[in-house]
Structures are given as structure tokens and as C-alpha cells.
Amino acid sequence: MFHTVLIANRGEIALRIIRTLRRLGVRSVAVHSDADAGAPHVREADVAVRLPGGYLDIEGIVEAAAATGARAVHPGYGFLAENTAFARRCAEAGLVFVGPPAEAIEAMGDKIRAKETVAAAGVPVVPGAAEPADDLLTAEIGFPALIKPSAGGGGKGMVLVRSAAELPDALASARRTAAAAFGDATLLIERFVENPRHIEIQVLADTHGNVIHLGERECSLQRRHQKIIEEAPSPLLDEETRARMGAAAVEAARSVGYVGAGTVEFIVQGATADYYFMEMNTRLQVEHPVTEMVTGLDLVELQLRVAAGERLPLTQDEVRLRGHAVEARVYAEDPARGFLPTGGRILALHEPGLPGPESPTIRVDSGIAVGGRVGSDYDPMLSKVIAWGPDRASALRTLDGALAATTVLGVTTNIAFLRALVTHPEVVAGDLDTGLVERRLDELVPGAATPGDVLAAAALLLQHERVPAAPADPWDVPDGWRPGSPAAWTTWRLESRDGVAGIAVRGLPASGAEVRLPAHEGEEGDRTLRARLERDGTGLLVTLDGVRRRYTAARDGDTVWLGRDGDTWALTRHHLGDPGDRAGAAGAGDGVVRSPMPGTVLLVKVTAGERVEEGQPLVIVEAMKMEHTVTAPVAGTVAELPVRAGQAVDMDAVLAVVRPEEP
Structure with a gap:
């Protein structure tokens, strides 16, 4: 095993690799951009080195490895993980690239060449060809057809064409995107499989000719070709189909002389379970934890051992799948605004479970910390919440509970959307395909209206913070009380995403108060509720007319952030009469x-x-x-x-x- 390994990545995957290195007694080296100087992965590593050119700085990474005595480089995923030039530069510098040979990356990185290679090895492929292929479109491929960049990934540049009339404009659009995003305008045109399932096989190969698979992952819950929820095993496959697909994936890996951990992705026709090779990801996948939870294996450790020249420690017959695991990706994005990326400073954070054997049913791979800033420099994924159960139903229930217990304040996230998705009847039934999320989007995206109890909680918190903790004179308590009259109302004008509301509070929230809320649509008159508030650090317990609810709360200037059961709300106080009142x-x-x-x-x-x-x-x-x-x-x-x-x-x-x- 290596003495020192440099991790050429950031965020949750860098921290996840550091955990394995620490368990193995291997020294870890983190690299970072200027924006990540104080990031959690920088603090957790044994050594950290600044990269002048950021995470794509190949020469900077090689120099950092030399300066810190690293013998191996783990690329994680994204950035340079599938960059042929980076793999070759590591080899030139005498560094072990923890991944496949550059030739395998190159062969599988070109979708056209990859299809030709695996087809020659007997792996089923979707009918298609490299552009131009107008005659093939009408003859062998037919419509609908899918155009995609040969050098691309992540759904960028994909265009669905349903008729010959749409073809010229679609080709031009896809070609522009491919050139801009990947520097290569070459296109691949394939038959479009209606309502397919996306199922991938995890493979492992060593330098001694041994290749095995670790079962499949179902990745059909996607939006705009981006995965949202992944699980292992797939609820679709039986043992016979799993064995056939696994054998096909192993042959695909052998066809390019693969070494290390990789994923062979298939499009599956759900009604027939017919499967076709789509592509191979020559790296560790974001969703690898679900495989780890059902096999009990550490894929990063296996990557390192293979890279060090060791043989795989098990054969295909020794691979066992136990129970079911489901993963949800937590993003800094706003589903109610078309899933636009969000950002801000993390004010409060609660993530359930611990990685590893301490928490056998819940695991969180996270790259964030309180005080950290989520910006627009990198991918908006914050963390992954993974749940295990003895069966699929229990795993889904555990995941929903773990998401409900996850709170990120200061940044709008997709957690409420994820909860709606994992509890949707079609998902629970295992009736999945890659178009499900888009079809059910209106059911899955939470409404914009802010609940009255949330508005009340924010106003009570603001009222509570106006009152001195231990006033020297009772007459100094600003509760609005005056001799011979009831206490006066204090109006807190709060803006949420759905507008501005005036919430009136009278009395002391800690000992008993009243809250007046605007009437709901169709109601006559305002509602007045009896209220009480208790604080405990970031915890907030609010009682309204005898109903108690617990929140996580944080303040950022005039904005109050509240979290409950996976939902978060930001409510901004407006100062009536201020010259700078934006609403006015x-x-x-x-x-x-x-x-x-x-x-x-x-x-x-x-x-x-x-x-x-x-x-x-x-x-x-x-x-x-x-x-x-x-x-x-x-x-x-x-x-x-x-x-x-x-x-x-x-x-x-x-x-x-x-x-x-x-x-």
C-alpha cells in the first residue's frame, strides 16, 4: 500500500477518500483552489496544497504530489477523473493514477469508439451511428432518435428528434453545444428507447487479468439526464437477468483492458428487460455508496489495492448482495424556481448518521460545514444521504426519515423535493423510468406558500430577541404593556418567496403571547393564536394553540431561517418607514x-x-x-x-x- 496519496478533488468525495486513507494508515494530501482554502476537505487532510490554477491544473497537481512525497493520485469523480492527458502525465511523472490505463479512458471516452469496441465483444448496443447518418436514421435507426455528443456526458447537448423535419436544426444545435462544452463537435445518433430504465453495473478489474462485477444500481430517477435517486439492487432485475447483464459488463471491461473500478451503463426496456450498452464511466461513481452498503466492500480501498498491484481479494462466486440501499443527492438548488442553483453561507447544519459501521442503516457523505459558503464556482451537490434496509420498502422509509432529519439553513436545497420523490406511489412500487420525474414534477415540487405557523415562529423569534434576558427593571421589558390597558401589538413585516405578510405579536413569547396571522384565502378576518416559544441553541420549540412544533432556527442579519422535516424557509424582516425599504x-x-x-x-x-x-x-x-x-x-x-x-x-x-x- 502507498505511504502518501494525493486527492485531486474536493468536497464530499475528497472527504470520503480521506476516511478510507485514514483507516488504512495512509497519509492524505488535499489540493484546493483559492475559493476552497478553508473547505472541510482541506482541514481534514494530513497535508493541503494550494493549486494556482484550480482543480484542472494538471501541472500544479503533479508538482504538489512531488512536493509532498505522494506516490499515487486519486482523481475522485468529475474534474480530471476521466482525462486521458492527466492519466498520461501522472505516468510520465512516476505517479500511480488510481484508475484505469489512459488507453482504456480514451477508448471508452469516445462514445462511437466505445460502442464499436463492446459490440465486437458481443455486448448488445443501441442501433446507431456517427453523424452523418441520414440514411441510417430512416432505415436502421428510425425515429424517434437521440443525438448526443460523442465526447460528452451528463446529458449536455442531447437532443431528441421525432421526425426527419426536425433533424437539420437538431443536428446544428447539438453540434454547437458539443463544440462549446467538450471541444469536439462529433455527434452520435441512436435509436431513442421510449420510457427506458437506466441500470448500471459496477465492475472491478486488477492487473492480473481478473474482472468481476458487484451487481447493479438502478439510476432511472433523473431530471434532464441528471441522476437524483440511485438504489441497489434494481427492483426490475431477477437473478438470471442480473447475471447476464453482469457478464456483459465484464466483457465490456475486458475489451479495453480495464483496470480498477468502473461502471458499465445500460439502457433497459422496462417491459421486456432487453438491455443495451450505453457507455462506460471509467472512474468511481457518485452513487458508489449503495453498492458498498449491499456488498460490505470499500470500493476506494479496492481501487487503491488494485493500483498498488494487488489481486482482487474475491472472486465472482464470492460476491454477495445483502438487503437494499438507496441514495439521495442533496443539491443547493431551488425546485420551486426551476431547480436553479442557490447559494449562501451555511448558518446551521444537521446531518443524521455517521459513515462506516457505527451507523449500519444511515450514511451521509458530505462536503459542507457550518460557516462554509456555497457559491457558484462548482457543482451544487452538497451531500449524499444513503439508507440501508433488509428490503426495499424499509430502505425507502429509512431514507425518508434521514432526509426529514437533515437540515441545512442559509442555503435553499432540494430536500423537500427528494422526500416527495422517495414517497411517491410509483417510486414505492418500483415502477420507474427516466421520464417519471418530469411527468410528475407538479406533484413533487413544493408549493410557494409559506405556512402560517412558520410565519408565526419567525415573528415570535424576532419578538423574543427584542426582550432583554434579565432586565434590571420590569418597566424596561418592551412587551407593549401599559397601566390600565392590554399590551400593544408589535407588527413584524416578513417577506418570503410568496410575498410580504404582517404578523402581529403581543406579550412575551417565552412566558405566553398572542400571535395574529392574516386570514387564509376564503377565511373571514385574521386569526389570533395563543403562543409560546422555547429556545435551545439552534433549536426552537413553538406552541400555537396547544400544537407544538420543533424547528431549527438561525439568523442572518434581517433574515430568519427556519427548518422542519426537511423543509426550509427564509423570511426577511422589513423595517416600516425606512428610506431603504425595498418593498416600499x-x-x-x-x-x-x-x-x-x-x-x-x-x-x-x-x-x-x-x-x-x-x-x-x-x-x-x-x-x-x-x-x-x-x-x-x-x-x-x-x-x-x-x-x-x-x-x-x-x-x-x-x-x-x-x-x-x-x-
Whole structure:
């Protein structure tokens, strides 16, 4: 085994690799960009080295390995994990690349070449060809057809074509995306399998000619070709089909002289269980923990041992699958805003379970910590919550409970969406396909309305913080009480994503108070509730008319963050009468234009004082290589324009204020 290993990655995968290295007694070296100087993986590693060029800096990584005495480099996934030039540069520098040979990466990285290679080895492939293939489209492939970049991945550049009339524009669009994203405009055209399942096989190979598989993972729950929930084993496959697909995956790996851990991905026609090779990922997968939980194996340890020249410690006959495991990916994104990336500073965090044998049913692979900032520099995945059970139903229930116990305050996440997905009847029944999420999106995305009890909790917390902990004089208690009259109401004006509400509080929340909430739609008059509040660190116990609810709470300036059962809410206090009252500046917020995501202002298309029409583009914001055009919500005059091109902005930062035209 190696004495020192450098990890050429960040976040949760870097921390996960560090855990295995520590257990094996191997010294770990982390690398980091300037944005990650204080990140958890930097603090946890034995040694940390700054990369001047970030995580794609090949020469910087090689120099860091030499400076720290590392003999091996583990690339994790993403960044340089499937970069042929990086694998070759490691070899030139005398470093062991913890992954397959560069030739295998190259063979499987080109989708066209990969299909030809595995087809020659007898592995079923989807009918298709490299562009141009107009004659094949009508003859062998047919419509609908799927166009995708040969050098790509992650769903980028994929275009579905349902008729010959759509083909020219679709080819042009896919070619532009392929050239921009991957530097290679070569396209692959395949038959589109309607409502398929996405099932992948985990393979392992050593340098002595041994190749085995560790069963399959079902990855059919996707959105825009991105995986959301993964599980092992698949609820579709029986033992015979599993054995046939596993054997096909092993042959695919052998066909390119594969070494290490890899994943062979198949498209499966659910009704018939016919399967076709799609591609091979020549690295560790994001979803590898579900395989680890059902096999009891540490895939990172096996990668390291194979890279050190050891034989695989087990044969195919010795592989055993026990129980069921399901993984959910927690992202910094807002499902209610079309899954746009979010960001901010993490104010409070609770993640259930511990990695490893201490928690046999719940595991969390996380890359975040309280005080850390989630920005737009990297992928928005924050963590993975994995649950194990003796059967699929219990694993899903355990995962739902683990997600309910997961709280991230300061950053909007997809946790509530994930809970809705894992409890959806079709998912529970195992009736899955890659289009399910898009078809059921309206059922899965939480509504925008903020519950009244959440508004009440935020107002009670603000009221509670106004009261001195131990006033020297009872007359100093600002509870609104005065001789001969009941206490006065204090109104807290709170803005959430669905608008501004005035919540009135009277009395002392810690000993007994009243809360007046605006009437629900269809109700007559406001509601007045008896209330009490108790605080314990970040915990908040609120009783409203005898009903007690527990929240996690945190403050960030004028914004109160509350979390409960996987849901989070951000409520911002507005100061009535303040000259800088943003809501008052634009008719109760109607003219305030905020950034839909954390990112960088790419272009400002108007000037202060300019008259604009409703829907006119004002500012373009870029994040995660995604551009979003922010438009004028009303016709009027640009009263404020506090941003400039190149400026970094947080989610919901004010980009402009449009003063509406007088009626």
C-alpha cells in the first residue's frame, strides 16, 4: 500500500477518500483552489496544497504530489477523473493514477469508439451511428432518435428528434453545444428507447487479468439526464437477468483492458428487460455508496489495492448482495424556481448518521460545514444521504426519515423535493423510468406558500430577541404593556418567496403571547393564536394553540431561517418607514428585481433612469455555466441599478428596482 496519496478533488468525495486513507494508515494530501482554502476537505487532510490554477491544473497537481512525497493520485469523480492527458502525465511523472490505463479512458471516452469496441465483444448496443447518418436514421435507426455528443456526458447537448423535419436544426444545435462544452463537435445518433430504465453495473478489474462485477444500481430517477435517486439492487432485475447483464459488463471491461473500478451503463426496456450498452464511466461513481452498503466492500480501498498491484481479494462466486440501499443527492438548488442553483453561507447544519459501521442503516457523505459558503464556482451537490434496509420498502422509509432529519439553513436545497420523490406511489412500487420525474414534477415540487405557523415562529423569534434576558427593571421589558390597558401589538413585516405578510405579536413569547396571522384565502378576518416559544441553541420549540412544533432556527442579519422535516424557509424582516425599504420602493415589492441564483453579473442591459417595458431584459446573471436573463416585472422607470458587469451576487440580491408607471 502507498505511504502518501494525493486527492485531486474536493468536497464530499475528497472527504470520503480521506476516511478510507485514514483507516488504512495512509497519509492524505488535499489540493484546493483559492475559493476552497478553508473547505472541510482541506482541514481534514494530513497535508493541503494550494493549486494556482484550480482543480484542472494538471501541472500544479503533479508538482504538489512531488512536493509532498505522494506516490499515487486519486482523481475522485468529475474534474480530471476521466482525462486521458492527466492519466498520461501522472505516468510520465512516476505517479500511480488510481484508475484505469489512459488507453482504456480514451477508448471508452469516445462514445462511437466505445460502442464499436463492446459490440465486437458481443455486448448488445443501441442501433446507431456517427453523424452523418441520414440514411441510417430512416432505415436502421428510425425515429424517434437521440443525438448526443460523442465526447460528452451528463446529458449536455442531447437532443431528441421525432421526425426527419426536425433533424437539420437538431443536428446544428447539438453540434454547437458539443463544440462549446467538450471541444469536439462529433455527434452520435441512436435509436431513442421510449420510457427506458437506466441500470448500471459496477465492475472491478486488477492487473492480473481478473474482472468481476458487484451487481447493479438502478439510476432511472433523473431530471434532464441528471441522476437524483440511485438504489441497489434494481427492483426490475431477477437473478438470471442480473447475471447476464453482469457478464456483459465484464466483457465490456475486458475489451479495453480495464483496470480498477468502473461502471458499465445500460439502457433497459422496462417491459421486456432487453438491455443495451450505453457507455462506460471509467472512474468511481457518485452513487458508489449503495453498492458498498449491499456488498460490505470499500470500493476506494479496492481501487487503491488494485493500483498498488494487488489481486482482487474475491472472486465472482464470492460476491454477495445483502438487503437494499438507496441514495439521495442533496443539491443547493431551488425546485420551486426551476431547480436553479442557490447559494449562501451555511448558518446551521444537521446531518443524521455517521459513515462506516457505527451507523449500519444511515450514511451521509458530505462536503459542507457550518460557516462554509456555497457559491457558484462548482457543482451544487452538497451531500449524499444513503439508507440501508433488509428490503426495499424499509430502505425507502429509512431514507425518508434521514432526509426529514437533515437540515441545512442559509442555503435553499432540494430536500423537500427528494422526500416527495422517495414517497411517491410509483417510486414505492418500483415502477420507474427516466421520464417519471418530469411527468410528475407538479406533484413533487413544493408549493410557494409559506405556512402560517412558520410565519408565526419567525415573528415570535424576532419578538423574543427584542426582550432583554434579565432586565434590571420590569418597566424596561418592551412587551407593549401599559397601566390600565392590554399590551400593544408589535407588527413584524416578513417577506418570503410568496410575498410580504404582517404578523402581529403581543406579550412575551417565552412566558405566553398572542400571535395574529392574516386570514387564509376564503377565511373571514385574521386569526389570533395563543403562543409560546422555547429556545435551545439552534433549536426552537413553538406552541400555537396547544400544537407544538420543533424547528431549527438561525439568523442572518434581517433574515430568519427556519427548518422542519426537511423543509426550509427564509423570511426577511422589513423595517416600516425606512428610506431603504425595498418593498416600499417598488409597490410592495412589485418592482424589485432579484437575482434568481448566486452567480456573476454577465451583462447589464439598461441604465438608471431608463424607461422599460414589462418583460424587457435588464440583467444577465451567469452561474454554473448557465445564463439567466432577468426581466422587468412591470413597465416603468429604472429607479435603482446597484450592480455592474463582473460583480458577484448572492441569490435574491437586488439587481434593479423598477418604479411602476402611475395608473
